[in-house]
Amino acid sequence: MEGIDHRMVSVNGITMHIAENGPKDGPLVLLLHGFPDFWYTWRHQISALSSLDYRTVAPDLRGYGDSDSPESFSEYTCLNVVGDLIALLDSVAGDQEKVFLVGHDWGAIIGWFLCLFRPEKIKGFVCLSVPYIPRNPSVKPVQWFRAVFGDDYYVCRFQEPGKIDGQFARADLRSLLRNIFTGRPLGPSILPKNNPFGENPNPTCENIEFPTWFSKKDLDFYASKFDKTRFTGGLxxxxxxDLSWELTAPWTGAKIQVPMKFMTGDFDMVYTTPGIKEYIHGGGFAAAVPNLQEIVVTEDAGHFVNQEKHQEVTAHINDFFTKLQNKNQSF
Structure with missing residues (x-):
């Protein structure tokens, strides 16, 4: 995209690709993507926030896009990925002691860990889709997911190296990506073993009208990247x-103290998973995040709310960060 600069940065033993824009002395906003995605998910926010004099930096997290993809899953723990981001901030933040953070999906999860491990580096966090849920010391996450949602729950299906990777590889890539980004499945997400991505994926999906927020050009760009990288890095x-769960035992009971705003779509697969709405709105979320300032549920929006309702999301990001910079304003 025009106006966006791209470069490679050496961080934490890997080479990371970043997209950036905006004045070098502007407040830094770090934009973290989820699965299956890369920097391009923030294309609208990069341009819009930069026009408001923020400096925006959107990395391809390890395993995605043009960044390195270590082979072993043991190199994808929260400590590995947060280590990448701390090194990235040391490289790009300059004299800024604190930066703003925005995360979606896995980017939100990594954002939670960044706020937990290094809160002194974060001015404020806009979290999209995935709320912070404190570590349960009694049971490993995958065991809990399997007990509650069954063996075909997507997190459980993703565990065995190679198996689901092959099913992703055999699926029609363009149909799969289009269904992921523009579909609105309500949670929990179940992937049947024999037909994980639905019956007869339509290889002529380009003949179906695209939504206004996701064009054929967008699909082309996503397909060009995932045709090269495939999905193993994200998986x-x-x-x-579970390894991250073991490594974070010292943070059991810890709360997120960073000022935070939460946003989701009313059709988000996470938001519509049983128990999540009650947790978000019933006080559990606020208890775990004492500095939670606002919860925004965007109407008629799915999981990729940052793309689908990009103008609304950008306005909320700017409003929250502006108020944090002008502390005399109330939320």
């Missing part, structure tokens, strides 16, 4: 969930 984040 490795799920395979490292």
């Amino acid at each position: 490795n984040y799920y395979r490292a969930i």
Whole structure:
């Protein structure tokens, strides 16, 4: 995209690709993507926030896009990925002691860990889709997911290296990506073993009208990247969930103290998973995040709310960060 600069940065033993824009002395906003995605998910926010004099930096997290993809899933724990981001901030933040953070999906999860491990580096966090849920010391996450949602729950299906990767590889890539980004499945997400991505994926999906927010050009760009990288790098984040749980035992009971705003779509697969709405709105979320300032549920929006309702999301990001910079304003 025009106006967006791209470069490679050496961080934490890997080479990371970043997209950036905006004045070098502007407040830095770090934009973190989820699965299956890369920097391009923030294309609208990069341009819009930069026009408001923020400096925006959107990395391809390890395993995605043009960044390195370590082979072993053990190199995708929260400590590995947060280590990448701390090194990235040391490289790009300059004199800024604190930066703003925005995360979606796995980017939100990594954002939670960044706020937990290094809160002194974060001015404020806009979290999209995935709320912070404190570590349960009694049971490993995958075991809990399997007990509650069954063996075909997507997190459980992603665990065995190679198996689901092959099913992703055999699926029609363009149909799969289009269904992921423009579909609105309500949670929990179940992937049947024999037909995980639905019956007869339509290889002529380009003949179906695209939504206004996701064009054929967007699909072309996503397909060009995932045709090269495929999905194993992203799947490795799920395979490292239990290892991350083991490594974060010292943070059991810890709360997020960073000022935070939460946003989701009313058709988001996470938001519509049983128990999540009650947790978000019933006080559990606020208890775990004492500095939670606002919860925004965007109407008629799915999981990729940052793309689908990009103008609304950008306005909320700017409003929250502006108020944090002008502390005399109330939320």
